[in-house]
Amino acid sequence: MTSGFGTPAYDVSHLIGGGVLLLSFVMLYQRRIGAVINVFAVQGALLACAAAWQGYVQSAPELYLTALIAFGAKAVAIPLALRLLVGRLGLHKAVETSIGIGASLAAAIGLVGLSVLVVLPVTAGGATPLARVDLTIALSVVLLGMLAMIARRNAISQVIGLLTLENGLILAAVGVAGMPLVVELSTAALVLMVALVAAVVVFQIRDRLDTLDTHVLDRARGDS
Amino acid sequence: MLTAILLTLLGLVLLALAMPVLAGRRIAPRLAHGGSALASAVFVLMAVAALAGGGAPVAELPFGTPFGPLLVALDGLSAWFLLLLGLAGLCASVFALAHEDAAPARALLAYPLFLAGMALTLLAADGVTLLLGFEAMSLASWALVASDHAKAENRRAARLYLVFAALAAVCLVPALGLLAGPGGDLAFAAIREAPPDGWRAALILALVVAGAGAKAGLVPLHAWLPLAHPAAPSHVSALMSAAMTKVALYVAARMLLDLGGPAQPVWWGVPLVALGAASAVLGALRANLEEEGKTLLAFSTIENVGLVAVGLGLAACFRAADLGALAALAAGAALLHALNHGVFKTLLFLGMGEVAHGAGSRLLDRLGGLIHAMPWTAACMLVGVGAAASLPPLSGFASEWLLLQALIAAWRVGDLTVQMLVLVAAAMVALAAALAAAAMVRLFGLVFLGRPRSPRGAGAHEGKGAARLSLLLPAGLTVLLGLLPGPMLALGGGAQALLTGQAMEGRAGLAFVAVGDGAAAYWPLGAALLLALALFGVWLLVKRGTEEPARGPAWDCGFAAPPQHLPFGDPLTQPTAAGMGQPLRRMLAQPVLAVTERVEMPEPGTVAPARIAMSFGDPAFALLLAPLATARDAVVARTERLRDLSIRQCLMLPFAALVALLLLVAWLEGGA
Numbered sequence: 001m002t003s004g005f006g007t008p009a010y011d012v013s014h015l016i017g018g019g020v021l022l023l024s025f026v027m028l029y030q031r032r033i034g035a036v037i038n039v040f041a042v043q044g045a046l047l048a049c050a051a052a053w054q055g056y057v058q059s060a061p062e063l064y065l066t067a068l069i070a071f072g073a074k075a076v077a078i079p080l081a082l083r084l085l086v087g088r089l090g091l092h093k094a095v096e097t098s099i100g101i102g103a104s105l106a107a108a109i110g111l112v113g114l115s116v117l118v119v120l121p122v123t124a125g126g127a128t129p130l131a132r133v134d135l136t137i138a139l140s141v142v143l144l145g146m147l148a149m150i151a152r153r154n155a156i157s158q159v160i161g162l163l164t165l166e167n168g169l170i171l172a173a174v175g176v177a178g179m180p181l182v183v184e185l186s187t188a189a190l191v192l193m194v195a196l197v198a199a200v201v202v203f204q205i206r207d208r209l210d211t212l213d214t215h216v217l218d219r220a221r222g223d224s
Numbered sequence: 225m226l227t228a229i230l231l232t233l234l235g236l237v238l239l240a241l242a243m244p245v246l247a248g249r250r251i252a253p254r255l256a257h258g259g260s261a262l263a264s265a266v267f268v269l270m271a272v273a274a275l276a277g278g279g280a281p282v283a284e285l286p287f288g289t290p291f292g293p294l295l296v297a298l299d300g301l302s303a304w305f306l307l308l309l310g311l312a313g314l315c316a317s318v319f320a321l322a323h324e325d326a327a328p329a330r331a332l333l334a335y336p337l338f339l340a341g342m343a344l345t346l347l348a349a350d351g352v353t354l355l356l357g358f359e360a361m362s363l364a365s366w367a368l369v370a371s372d373h374a375k376a377e378n379r380r381a382a383r384l385y386l387v388f389a390a391l392a393a394v395c396l397v398p399a400l401g402l403l404a405g406p407g408g409d410l411a412f413a414a415i416r417e418a419p420p421d422g423w424r425a426a427l428i429l430a431l432v433v434a435g436a437g438a439k440a441g442l443v444p445l446h447a448w449l450p451l452a453h454p455a456a457p458s459h460v461s462a463l464m465s466a467a468m469t470k471v472a473l474y475v476a477a478r479m480l481l482d483l484g485g486p487a488q489p490v491w492w493g494v495p496l497v498a499l500g501a502a503s504a505v506l507g508a509l510r511a512n513l514e515e516e517g518k519t520l521l522a523f524s525t526i527e528n529v530g531l532v533a534v535g536l537g538l539a540a541c542f543r544a545a546d547l548g549a550l551a552a553l554a555a556g557a558a559l560l561h562a563l564n565h566g567v568f569k570t571l572l573f574l575g576m577g578e579v580a581h582g583a584g585s586r587l588l589d590r591l592g593g594l595i596h597a598m599p600w601t602a603a604c605m606l607v608g609v610g611a612a613a614s615l616p617p618l619s620g621f622a623s624e625w626l627l628l629q630a631l632i633a634a635w636r637v638g639d640l641t642v643q644m645l646v647l648v649a650a651a652m653v654a655l656a657a658a659l660a661a662a663a664m665v666r667l668f669g670l671v672f673l674g675r676p677r678s679p680r681g682a683g684a685h686e687g688k689g690a691a692r693l694s695l696l697l698p699a700g701l702t703v704l705l706g707l708l709p710g711p712m713l714a715l716g717g718g719a720q721a722l723l724t725g726q727a728m729e730g731r732a733g734l735a736f737v738a739v740g741d742g743a744a745a746y747w748p749l750g751a752a753l754l755l756a757l758a759l760f761g762v763w764l765l766v767k768r769g770t771e772e773p774a775r776g777p778a779w780d781c782g783f784a785a786p787p788q789h790l791p792f793g794d795p796l797t798q799p800t801a802a803g804m805g806q807p808l809r810r811m812l813a814q815p816v817l818a819v820t821e822r823v824e825m826p827e828p829g830t831v832a833p834a835r836i837a838m839s840f841g842d843p844a845f846a847l848l849l850a851p852l853a854t855a856r857d858a859v860v861a862r863t864e865r866l867r868d869l870s871i872r873q874c875l876m877l878p879f880a881a882l883v884a885l886l887l888l889v890a891w892l893e894g895g896a
Contacts, residue, residue: 098872111883118886121893146879150872 044074300718419485458577496537503530
């Protein structure tokens, strides 16, 4: 199947990628931690769709496995675990943002514009239109993930920002034909490790300081 | 030819690697220094063969770097400096054989590497090899400067030395990057194809002058040199002063005159002329004020490095003004002076080492009268100080005379600014030559003439065998080079042609050196013959004049035989080092060196003597190093604040950096 403008391959993957990006935006203006986790789960599911669709388009069966892992980990396991965590910790449900919602959305639009400006000229020669758009969206998702980490004060939201960032990386990886499976598997393993470490750290912070506001950590530094 | 030199380099590296294994054995120092002497002898032979019979073409080393293969070659310029390195290395290694039996393993490890690094720098035919050699040289010599690290001042000297070595690298690496040919090719052949121009050329000029100048000791980047030389062992200071500063000048000549291409404008040579003239005067002036033997010699090195730099800069100016014959003259003078200075400064440093070994001190105020206790050393040092004072027919005269002739002819460069500059430079070089002569008279007079100033100095003895050989060898070479400047200039024709496109053909014969057709010429053999005749006449007159010379007590300026209670004489009846330097200090050093002098009168009624307290400082410390140290502290204080950032701010830093880089990419892509 070709992947030019107007072909189903291009349109569908464009649609799914756009959905992932849109969810990144949605995540930025959620005030409640439960909603953030929900959005993250939906984004994981869309990511799995994107991987599966790419597997169908590129007729690469290993991408189905990627899709399965992404769905299992991103859409089911991690959100469930996070919910469990929130329940166990009895978090008050409001998310404390450190940058205003409006400002962070404006910054996010700027970042998307930046990634368009960077990726489209760089990939002007050679790359297929599909790969170009895919890379643009993936870079935007990565940048928005970093923004989400900065814009939130709550440790759990920061962990989710990190995981969103990783979603962007997976999106870029599945969009490029011929990326070996081992890369994706190792990335997935890495994410699980990160989630594990992050959970442990969150518990430690909670135990020591009775809050998840990372701002409080500055007072507990040993070196200043 | 190249194979032999490369095998020698390999041998030196293996020798260095063997040193930690052999540490503590008696054979280790002999092996290291004997091997180094052998390697230096190979360098001399190969360099002479290359100079006489044409060099060796570019060859690849069997291993490379990610930037490309490592290339080596031996052309006229490399061979000329390799000859200098070999001669200095040979003498220094023989001296070390005699005196450095107790050297620690860290010094034995670094010494062969130092030699190998310098040789590799000279052999390099591409940028990466050049930098590899240069940095090996810097690091190894740093280890040697720091080898006696028990003393705090040596540690300070080594630290400052390392800072300047790093500065040289920081300047030379981007300079080579800017010089690189199309596609980032760093091979010298590719660089010559695409000479730099415009702002790139100006930047390269500034970087090379700063980088190579810092290593060569050009003012104002000379602060490390007078500290590092006394800290290092004598044979190492000889090698550093004679060979390492010249290797730095070689790098400057190679990068500016050879790789920079012949199409550079007149101002291409101006920085070298200006800084060189300043170095010459400052070095010679401070050589008159220092009270420590090796520090004095280090300042004399700064003076001579300045003279060579003036010659190289003049060559660039002449070449740009299409005055090929004069350019060859200036380049020939610079190269000849580099070689001559390399040999006689080796002699002086080794002689000073011998004095320190035999008489127990290098402070001029603790020596004196050594001509009786150390006659061989005194004779050799006399040759050395004569050459350093540029007396004919010794080696220093021919090259300084050629340099002054080039300076006097420099008005032919049409540019008025350059004319004014060379006028000043000529006056400064002449002043430096006179000051250097005064400094050498002071050195020899205080160390070897008069009466001993300390009991240890009175009981001095001199070494035999290898120690004596290591002084006789450079002394003989100094006389030889002084008598044969013409053949040496003819031998160095390849180097002159590489730097200026022309050699001094027809102007350098077996017995003479000429400035140009029908212009002044110097006949060293004739001068020597005249001097010998005059001396013979004097001897004859003395012998025949009166049959029985009547000897009687004469008034001897108050310098009477020592009284019983002061067996070495009253120190106050002999001039001190500071006292001899006082007239020049008052006349010339006042504005340059921030001299303070005040009389401390005792309280009325006390019996304490009045004292004159005098101090001077180097402007480079106050004007250059102190502000830099302040700036460094400020930067560090600011950087320390980063540690107090909150987690979110820490996250923001890489994010902001990433966004900034992406913006840069977008901007560059949009512009392209």
